[in-house]
Amino acid sequence: MSIDFKAEIERLKQALDVTVVAHYYQRDEVFEMADITGDSLELARRCKADNNPWVVFCGVGFMGQSVKVIAPEKRVLMPKIACCAMARMIDGSYFDDSVDYMVKHGIDKENILPITYINSDATVKAKVGEMGGYVCTSSNAFKIIEKGLETGKKILFVPDRCLGQNFAIQMGLKSCVIGEGECDPKEADVICFNGFCSVHQLFTVDDIEFYRNKYPGIKIAVHPECDPKVVQAADFSGSTSQLIKYVNELDPEQKVAIGTEYNLVNRMRQKNTYVLSSTKPECPTMNETTLEDLYNTLKSIEDGKPMNEIHVDAHTVKYANLALERMLAIK
Ligand code: 13P
Ligand code: SF4
DSSP: OOOOHHHHHHHHHHHSSEEEEEETTSOHHHHTTOSEEEOHHHHHHHHHHOOOSEEEEESBHHHHHHHHHHOTTSEEEOSSOBOOTTGGGOOHHHHHHHHHHHHHTTOOGGGEEEEEESSSOHHHHHHHHHTTOEEEOTTTHHHHHHHHHTTTOEEEEESBHHHHHHHHHHTTOOEEETTSSOOOTTTOSEEEOSBOOTTGGGOOHHHHHHHHHHSTTOEEEEOTTSOHHHHHHSSEEOOHHHHHHHHHTSOTTOOEEEESOHHHHHHHOOTTEEESOSSOOOOTTGGGOOHHHHHHHHHHHHTTOOOSBOOOOHHHHHHHHHHHHHHHTOO
16 A cells, blocks of 8 residues: 555654754655745754754755754754765865965965855864854855954855855955966955855856846846856845745746746746746755655654664864854844
8 A cells, every 4th residue: 555645744743743844945745844944044043943852854964964063952864865066075174275275375274264155064164163164054145254354364265166256246355266267365355165056057147148138127036156157147146035035026027037946946936937047957966855755754753763863973063063153143
């Protein structure tokens, strides 16, 4: 007999002290089962405030890990421990190499203020925390960089070169990317690691021109993980929640093309909403989690054999927590 996964998930949620969390990029059928949804910052804040001892997180690895770091007493399970491709681009040794690069170019280590995008492993966040730095998300990067600049130090921004450059442009700061052309840390305010999101690189200025030619007056809204040329050509850029708010506040007759992950755009899609790409912009790792995986994870709690539990060692929790809490303290 086949299992009715939706009905079983509802039953398990009633029976267990568990909160199901999902990022906007999850498949619709998984997303619909969640108690908490949001962008990365909202998910971190709301999970920390939640009272249930169990969290089942439908998203990518760094998201579940971040919950474990800010609320170590919680038991955090992930139906799939899928790793965000951008987060995988940097580890502790690449982080150290970036610090060394700046030191070799005449910036003392104590004059470097690292900021890591939340899309990074907890070990990278811990190194950032140890150096007095911050985590940021796409919704608060402006405020966090502003806060970092108050120290008078050079900002080392990892791992997303696009996010780092986009906010530097918005703030009128000079930026450069390590390994891309001349990058002299003495000449720049924000020195970026050379990471990126392959999904958001799919959106191009040509796509923007295509839509503007086809539908004069159309608005273009993109995520700040897109290339700086795309963000500069767009009408709006923001985190997933900020994109939803922007689109919801438009006149229903206003056409808008959106540059972010397909599942979210498709969910927002009404008659005047378009995907800003000819290629389906799916995040492979976000799409790994299925309804069956969610059911199996909840069932594993009921059976007393929790699966895919997130563990982070005490040293990493201590220092990664510093970087995350510094971020959460900024309203
Ligand atoms: P948000 O914080 O905007 O939800 O972004 C998460 C992400 O991974 C975007 O690719
Ligand atoms: Fe990571 Fe890009 Fe997927 Fe976001 S869309 S989770 S940055 S790979």
